[in-house]
Amino acid sequence: MLRIVFHRLLQTIVVVFVLVSFTFVAVRLVPGNPFVSDKALPEHLQESVYKSFGLNGTWGEQYVIWWRNVLTKGDFGPSTSLFGRSVNEIITQSFPTSLLLGLVAMTIALLIGIPSGVLAALRKNSMIDYGSMIFAMAGICIPGFVLGPLLQLWVARHSNFFNVAGWESPADILLPAITLGVGVAAYVARLTRGGMLDILSQDFIRTARAKGVPTFTILRRHALRPALLPTVTFLGPAFAAIITGSFVVETIFMVPGMGQHFVTAVTSQDYFLLQAIVLFYGLLIGGANFLVDVAQAAMNPRLRDAN
């Protein structure tokens, strides 16, 4: 087990390092520069701007300085698009929001996805099965930029409880979380159904049934845990994606999260912010996958013993 942990950790570090290095070069290769705006900056000032952000050295120097600051001081540098803001400040202000939204969306996804997957498997080829699978298909197919505005128009506009957008009252979290969560719920439902069908046809379940164990107990004690393995594998990357991929939802619902910064950092060529977010997300996705591996080992005795 320890060997696996160590191995995984090393892999994650290498991947993130390569990822950040690639981003470092790629963002500098894009035509344009971070300080270009619709008003021309006089030529004699270009240099002083580059200097004030420490961007006047060679790429190699900038690269070394950036890593040194990150590793020794935890300093990700200044934002070049939001004047006077440090990248650390932007991330610490926005990440908790994205995390909270992600957690609620994930909870919604699991609360909808797992029960409907289990029900669909238990009532295979019934109306419940077809119904929940149609719902799942729709959830996968309808993108956030369609579902979000529909919820705004159909739900928020007709109720006092929900605002169309904003991040003021606790209720404001629900619509964006549903928008984010429905797609994941759909995958979870399909994976759970598949896993469940597989397990329900196994000998040990038949044995349990033959011994007269009630269906619910079979589900709870014997079937659910192995049936959820594929779902758990999916959850790690899905959770990371929910947090990182919420740009559309964040813009539609005006959520002050990190997804917005990820995209605007690219479009405004905010070198330091982009490098930091890529590093951060890289670690997050690596971490999520790592946790999934551990969870799988915990849930599957065969895997655990093999290690």
Added chain:
Amino acid sequence: MRIAKALPTLLFALLIGSCDNRSSVEQANEEGIFVVGNSNEPKGLDPHLVSGVLESNIIGALFEGLAVQDPIKDGDALPGAATSWSANEDFTVWTFKLQPEGKWSDGVPVTAHDFVFSYQRLLHPELPAKYSEMLYFIKGAEDYNKGKNPDPNSIGARAIDDHTLEITLRGPIPFLPEITKHYTWYPVPRHKVLEFGEIATPFTDWTDPGNMVSNGPFQLKSWRLTHHIEVERNPYYWDAKTVSLNGIRFLPIGNPYTESRMFLDGQLHMTYTLPPEMIPYAQEHIPNMLRQEAYVGVRFIRCNTLRKPLDSPLVRRALAIAIDQASLIDNVLQGGQLPATGITPPFGDYKPPAVVTYNPEEARQLLAKAGFPDGKGFPELKLLTNDKDSARRNAEAFQAMWKDNLNINVRIEQREWTTYLELQYTSDYDLADNGWIGDYLDPTTFLEMWSEGNGNNNTNWSSKEYEAKLHLAENTADPAERLRILAEGESILLKDIPVIPIFWYTTNYLLRPEVKGWSPLLLNNHPLKFVRLEATAEQP
């Protein structure tokens, strides 16, 4: 199990947090807070470092220039940080008497030294200010800014005493008070700027909440990234009795559709914009809240005059008059814009030369004369535009009109914002769709940029004759004569047509009826101290 326990608490919190039946604006009305959509997160709030409209909206609430825009009448200046002003006979030396009671929001008096400091800062050769050109009207400003003269005291701005500011200009400007309404002319608090850095240290923390002080009707209260900026009344403001609002909340709503929906749901008093598709809906359902107002801005297409065949004025003119501006406005833009017959939009006493009008027949003849009868042999040109959907729609309309009227092919090149700008600055384009908003009500705000070496020209076109007219106007004190000379200059520009005018802007937005003291203004520079919220029965 823990989740199960936490669930009722969460639900209770949801209920408590959301049980207020009043909409957000109803609450805001009671609190006297004006809630406005402001497009995006501002890049910053240092008046010397930003250059965008959305930043200027907030800065306009926080700071005050020597003169203040009249709430109703364009071009009229009311006393601001200055109580009165006078000029010498030829309008080259101006004296501003400052408010004796003028104070920063921390109680420190606003003095003429703050103004001199501000001008020296904006013009400092090391401060990366994009807008330093706005101060080039001042004698010696350009030389100091470009490092030709290292002495900051060579700039023609002098504090005669604490409350008297004397400005010496490089030429006669009868409308200087009009220019001082622009935020580049606002004072910045010397004591705060120097507390957080040197005069030319950019991007320091002096604009953070808690640090920032300002001299306008409002002061910065709170700022949460991509969430809101709120300003509250400045207790030390000299004219605090006129200020009716208790505060203004600026929301960075990047998605204009979300913004409209929030407005309709009662979350905003005013939107920043209104997407063209929503205009017919607003006209039908909430005509009393739809505002469509003239705005001094022009949409145009830059031609790279170094590239063949765009080096030929015949070709450029053919392209210009083959665009059916009225059809574009009616069918694509739908915002009541005006077809641009020249670069400078009509305002005040300026009569812009009407040179560009749709004429496909003449366009075909010009193209034939340039050696491309019926578009034969005309190379495929690229039309550079930004990545917005609206830009794509406009570009497709131009593409179709040129194909139909001239039988030529134009390929649309959409690029991300920074790349799009960089390609223009480096002249790496054929045709580029762009726009320009006026900074003050004078034609020079649209004409200066086409002179040689101006960073915003980017067409590689220049004309000695044109610049001679601008120079002559700069040294003409008689206002009517000056405008006449500028119109002649614009005629020269339009004859050569390095830039194709398309339409003159309007602003389209939604405004709730309880907002009073808000009248259409050409520069959209509404003085917020006159805005009031009054209860009304009308609802969207």
